[in-house]
Amino acid sequence: MVRTQVAIVGAGPAGLTLSHLLHLEGIESIIVEARGQDYIESRVRAGVLEQTTVDLMVQSGLGERLLREGLVHHGVWLNFGGQRRRIDFDDLTGGRAITVYAQHEVVKDLIKARLDSGGQILFEAEDVTVEEFQSEAPRLRFRKGGAEQEISCDFIGGCDGFHGICRPSIPEGVLAVYDRTYPFAWLGILAEAAPSSEELVYSYHDRGFALFSMRSPGVTRLYLQCDPEEDLERWPDERIWAELLTRHSTGDGWAPRQGPIVQKGLTGMRSFVVEPMQCGRLFLAGDAAHIVPPTGAKGLNLAVADVAVLARALAAFYQSGRRDLLKRYSETCLRRVWKVQRFSWWMTAMLHRFQTDNAFDRRRQLAELDYVTSSRAAQTTLAENYVGLPLD
């Protein structure tokens, strides 16, 4: 039986950041991860870091490669009705920005930091279970390399994502679930093509939403709204490019540059929250507790915000015996979670085509986009949410 202070399930952004922040406070943890290191370091997911996330990474000693390779953006473009209009983050938020730096790069930096400082990450763990978390002596059981293993601990970080085992391990009747599934998905591609815009472009079009993003000076990241049950086999490269060029068409002649498509994938669209985000000594963080539609670029950022709260609460417990911050963990996180859910829903509702909408709804959406890009008050609300609300 191995002993640690905090056992963490999942080596995604939530679990790794939690372990790193605890280490800085002198608190021991062990991460138990189902997948292998290579797999999670190459899993293509999010791409945009809020200012709040960048600040936390830099302040916690993880900023070196991020500041060198990350692409700092001081604005974003909304493209609709044949025109592109820019939301100026600098002017509207006093200099806060976003940084484009792929999630798997964040994961690589976090794994390196943990292993370099002697952190323990147990990859390829099977059949992980969390037990006794409503007692003062919770524990993890799992199998690794064919051998049964057990970790006893004081607390468990449930950072195992939407399909993990931590949330389902909480007894019936404890959790309230808030859930909305959208009638569309995103088809995402990575193309070996130099980005033709320095900043992201969100396009509203009669045929559906499209997003232009990037990963590096040589790689463009693009998404288009599609049917939730879409079959990727029905989307050869030519069809993807034709649809992207149509939806991103605009009056100023801008268009995504084309290049070989090196990755294709489908992402479902969902808003999901469980309350509370804790049960006894098990604390849920990140996608284990909530899911946002990626239109607001918030998934990863919300995971990091959760564990910043949890690390602070655990430090207060170990350093001064305080239990109040742990007790208030869910309440503290959920204030931000629901504001981010609202923003992500709002961006999704404003920019996507809904089959159930009629001509009135389309005019209403165009009027909202016109208002959001012409009123300073409306631009400010988009900008301050997009770059990230300050941590409480």
Ligand code: FAS
């Ligand atoms: P994660 O899912 O990243 O990590 C959970 C970890 O737990 C994984 O490594 C998993 O292997 C492990 N695990 C699961 N079950 C386990 C078990 N039983 N035992 C041990 N380990 C277990 N967000 C954006 O902002 N923008 C995007 O464009 C975007 N695109 C996405 C595309 C896809 C396909 C997906 C699934 C998500 C996307 N997201 C996006 C959201 C994503 O970035 C998440 O918000 C982010 O990964 C959340 O981090 P974690 O909470 O750490 O969960």
Ligand code: PHB
């Ligand atoms: C991305 O670059 O992957 C990205 C950017 C903005 C979003 C979603 C995804 O809203």
